[in-house]
Every structure is written in structure tokens, then in C-alpha cells.
Amino acid sequence: MGKNKSFEENLAQLERDGFLLIKNALDMETVQKWRGSLYGRYRRGEYDRRNSVGNVSYNQLLEQEPEMTRALIAHPSVAPYLKATLGKQCQLRSVRAHLNPDDYTQEWHMDFYDYWYQEEKVDASRFVQGFCMNTTFYLTDNTPDRARLTFVKDLCHRAIPEELREHLWYRDDRNNPFQRWCDEQPHIDLYPMSGDAVVFYSHLPHQGAKMGPDPDGEIRGNIVFHYQQNPMYPGIRFVSHPQVTLDALGYDGTFPFAEG
Numbered sequence: 001m002g003k004n005k006s007f008e009e010n011l012a013q014l015e016r017d018g019f020l021l022i023k024n025a026l027d028m029e030t031v032q033k034w035r036g037s038l039y040g041r042y043r044r045g046e047y048d049r050r051n052s053v054g055n056v057s058y059n060q061l062l063e064q065e066p067e068m069t070r071a072l073i074a075h076p077s078v079a080p081y082l083k084a085t086l087g088k089q090c091q092l093r094s095v096r097a098h099l100n101p102d103d104y105t106q107e108w109h110m111d112f113y114d115y116w117y118q119e120e121k122v123d124a125s126r127f128v129q130g131f132c133m134n135t136t137f138y139l140t141d142n143t144p145d146r147a148r149l150t151f152v153k154d155l156c157h158r159a160i161p162e163e164l165r166e167h168l169w170y171r172d173d174r175n176n177p178f179q180r181w182c183d184e185q186p187h188i189d190l191y192p193m194s195g196d197a198v199v200f201y202s203h204l205p206h207q208g209a210k211m212g213p214d215p216d217g218e219i220r221g222n223i224v225f226h227y228q229q230n231p232m233y234p235g236i237r238f239v240s241h242p243q244v245t246l247d248a249l250g251y252d253g254t255f256p257f258a259e260g
């Protein structure tokens with residue numbers, strides 16, 4: 001996938017499947033720098049969260065590693081796909097790195113849970129259907145015997161069955177109906193290697209996993225960039241500019257009805 005195909009072929013594949021593996025997105029020097037940073041933070045206990053499926057996460061890298069992190073925002077390896085899909089409405093939402101030091105079978109999840117329910121959730125007569133994308137950079141080898149990233153097949157253009165909706169949220173119970181349903185669907189496994197990236201639609205259910213221990217000194221890891229579509233991008237013409245408001249209220253403070 002990715003390599004040896006034209007941009008148009010790759011884009012068509014992304015649009016059909018909802019994901020695309022991009023080989024050698026980062027050089028090994030960059031990968032080593034990231035490993036050094038995240039492994040060091042892990043040894044020092046400097047991470048944000050360790051969850052019950054085996055993900056240790058880092059959410060503050062824009063502040064902690066500003067240069068390295070900014071270099072990956074719309075990185076040239078993924079930028080053409082973000083640009084073709086989201087264009088000027090592409091907005092970085094969040095950056096989250098993960099390490100998996102112990103056993104790891106991620107919960108089936110989509111990063112954008114509410115993609116299919118936006119009209120209903122907005123509770124208004126006009127709505128914008130926002131679209132979100134992940135670009136995930138892999139820092140270690142996911143060889144088939146050792147690790148994987150799995151997508152539920154053919155689910156980027158249709159929602160999950162309605163009766164499963166109530167089960168959509170973080171769950172480590174493998175018998176949860178959404179977890180079981182995903183287990184039973186046809187899958188596609190990707191095996192991203194160190195430096196590879198996966199671009200995918202954030203509403204597509206997926207699951208990372210690792211089988212057995214990591215090779216010495218190579219804790220399975222990745223860095224995820226979430227992008228959202230924002231219709232009010234710089235360059236859209238409006239009589240005023242929002243910066244004074246953002247500075248005064250903070251971003252959250254500018255959404256008066258957004259709770260819940």
C-alpha cells in the first residue's frame with residue numbers, strides 16, 4: 001500500500017477504505033528522537049494516563065516537545081491527503097502519543113464517535129457535518145507476529161447498527177456488545193513499521209494490539225494527530241477577526257451551548 005502508487009490511486013483507496021498506510025513517512029533519525037523523548041518520559045513517570053487496556057498516553061507534547069511536534073503537523077508525508085480531504089477547513093484538534101509497555105489489546109473504538117449523529121446531536125435546524133481524520137505515526141515495528149492495527153472493513157460509509165450505539169464509549173469489557181460485534185466483522189490488519197504513518201477517517205472503528213513482549217529497548221509506540229473540519233478557517237471572509245475573543249475567553253469559552 002502507499003508506495004509505488006500514484007497520489008490519485010492512494011487517495012481513491014483512502015476514500016474507498018477510510019484508511020491508507022504510508023510507508024517511510026518519517027526517517028529513522030526522527031523516529032529515534034521520538035523514542036528517546038517518550039521512553040525517557042515513561043521512565044521518569046511523566047505521562048498523562050495509563051488506561052486499563054495498556055495504553056500509556058501523552059497529551060501535552062505541543063508544549064513539552066514543541067519543535068518535534070510542530071514538525072509533524074500536516075507533515076509532508078500526510079499533508080496531500082489532509083489537504084485533498086479537508087482542504088482549508090482542516091484544523092488540528094489534538095496530539096496524543098501512546099506507549100504500550102505491557103500487554104496490549106486496545107478497545108475497539110472510533111476516535112470520532114458522533115460522526116453519524118451530528119444532525120441529531122446539534123438540535124438545530126441548520127447543521128454542518130464535520131469530518132475528522134487521524135494521522136498516526138508509528139515508532140516501532142508492527143510485524144505480523146508481534147503487533148497490528150486493525151480496522152473493521154467497509155464501515156467508513158455506513159454507521160454501526162443502531163442498537164449498538166449505547167455501547168459506544170471507552171470499555172475494557174471484551175463482552176460489551178460493540179466490542180463483540182467488531183470482533184465478529186470482517187477486518188483488515190495493517191502492519192505499520194517504524195516511521196510509517198496511517199491516515200484514516202476518525203469515525204472508522206479500529207483496534208491496535210501487540211502480541212508478546214517487545215524487542216529489547218523498543219516499547220511499542222505511536223503519535224496520533226487528530227484533525228477536524230472547521231468551516232471558519234483563516235481566509236474565509238467575514239467582517240471581523242476572532243482572535244480578540246479567543247484571547248479573552250479561551251477556545252472553550254467561545255462555545256456557549258457546547259456542554260455535553
Ligand SMILES: O=C(O)CCC(=O)C(=O)O
Nearest residue numbers: 134136149207208209224
Ligand atoms: O495502538 C494503535 O495502533 C492504535 C492507535 C489509535 O487508536 C489511533 O491511531 O487512533
Ligand SMILES: [Fe+2]
Nearest residue numbers: 109110111206
Ligand atoms: Fe484511535
